[in-house]
Amino acid sequence: MVSETVRTARHWGFTYRVRVRAGDESALAPILLLGGAFQDMYSWRRHEELLVRHADVVTVDLPGWGAADHLPADVGMDFLAETAAHALDQVGLRRVNLVGCSYGSLIAHRFAQRYPERVVRLALNGVATGLTSEEQRTLEGLVRRLPDCDGREFAEAVTELLSPVLPGRPVRRGEVIRQVLTARLSGLTADARRKFASNTMRLCTDVLLEPHPAPAVPTVVVSGAQDTFTTPEHGHRLALVYPHAACLTIGEADHLLLLQRDVEFCELIVAHFRGGRTDELPFCVPCPRGHEEDR
Structure with a gap:
């Protein structure tokens, strides 16, 4: 038990x-x-x-x-x-x-x-x-867009960053998991968005590893x-x-x-x-x- x-x-x-x-x-x-x-x-x-x-x-x-x-x-x-x-x-x-x-x-x-x-x-x-300079710009761009973009747009951008669809590079249950992740991120509360923004900016400013x-x-x-x-x-x-x-x-x-x-x-x-x-x-x-x- x-x-x-x-x-x-x-x-x-x-x-x-x-x-x-x-x-x-x-x-x-x-x-x-x-x-x-x-x-x-x-x-x-x-x-x-x-x-x-x-x-x-x-x-x-x-x-x-x-x-x-x-x-x-x-x-x-x-x-x-x-x-x-x-x-x-x-x-x-x-x-x-x-x-x-x-x-x-x-x-x-x-x-x-x-x-x-x-x-x-x-x-x-x-x-x-x-982080490469390109990766840092991408993450900072997500944070800047967060207040103005709708939930779906934000969710799709994050999902594409983490799990892009690439020809010849299949992943298990890829489409199903992308759909689940997109649906979950689309409904983030204002508190969750605020936390995401701060946690992401920490990646861009702290010594990463x-x-x-x-x-x-x-x-x-x-x-x-x-x-x-x-x-x-x-x-x-x-x-x-x-x-x-x-x-x-x-x-x-x-x-x-x-x-x-x-x-x-x-x-x-x-x-x-x-x-x-x-x-x-x-x-x-x-x-x-x-x-x-x-x-």
């Missing part, structure tokens, strides 16, 4: 929420999930059902997400990582297996840098090691093979820096890998958290060999 606990807490004046789903049999350390710009602590339900068989699952609405307080753009990733640690303290967890996806990968990376002793193993997906010090924790960095937003090259560059990292891609997936290949993604992270050989999973392709020599 699975139990659920939700707590509201405050850190440096900002209210946030933390949620724990605990199963009867937890062979692994608890799993903390940190998601993307449009994910709240209930966005992981499908994944939770697969993961809670192996470990307790922790999700959060950090400041700037979901029902938590708005977080100004000038408050950076260090604060978000610190609040994630504060959230674990509230539910009595010292060490976790940590998963960061998309925006959450930046927070998870910073968490592992600051609190390596609290991370058993780390999994990162949709990593951006930096400072690789050093590289956390010396066992890590897997995984990318969708068709991801044009945070390309597999970003993940490969980060894996080169980490002292204990595997770098993998999953086919028929782009930046929305988490939704397109959800079962495989959960299988991958469970294998990693068990200490297994993730590069031997049939749906994974290891990054080119040789980064041990290049390190």
Whole structure:
């Protein structure tokens, strides 16, 4: 039987929420999930059902997400990582297996840098090691247009950025997931739009991902093979820096890998958290060999 606990807490004046789903049999350390710009602590339900068989699952609405307080753009990733640690303290967890996806990968990376002793193993997906000037202009343009564009126009622009339709580059359930994402983003509340704007501008002004010090924790960095937003090259560059990292891609997936290949993604992270050989999973392709020599 699975139990659920939700707590509201405050850190440096900002209210946030933390949620724990605990199963009867937890062979692994608890799993903390940190998601993307449009994910709240209930966005992981499908994944939770697969993961809670192996470990307790922790999700959060950090400041700037979901029902938590708005977080100004000038408050950076260090604060978000610190609040994630504060959230674990509230539910009595010292060490976790940590998963960061998309925006959450930046927070998870910073968490592992600051609190390596609290991370058993780390999994990162949709990593951006930096923004090109074109990407920065695109994101800033979305924020500028947000007050004047209708919900549908905004939703289609974001969906095209994250999961474009490209000839010869198919993704699993691509059209269905694009439709679902577009429908969800079309109905964003004014509060959600404000949070999106601030979180996006933080990407354009904060140091996006400072690789050093590289956390010396066992890590897997995984990318969708068709991801044009945070390309597999970003993940490969980060894996080169980490002292204990595997770098993998999953086919028929782009930046929305988490939704397109959800079962495989959960299988991958469970294998990693068990200490297994993730590069031997049939749906994974290891990054080119040789980064041990290049390190």
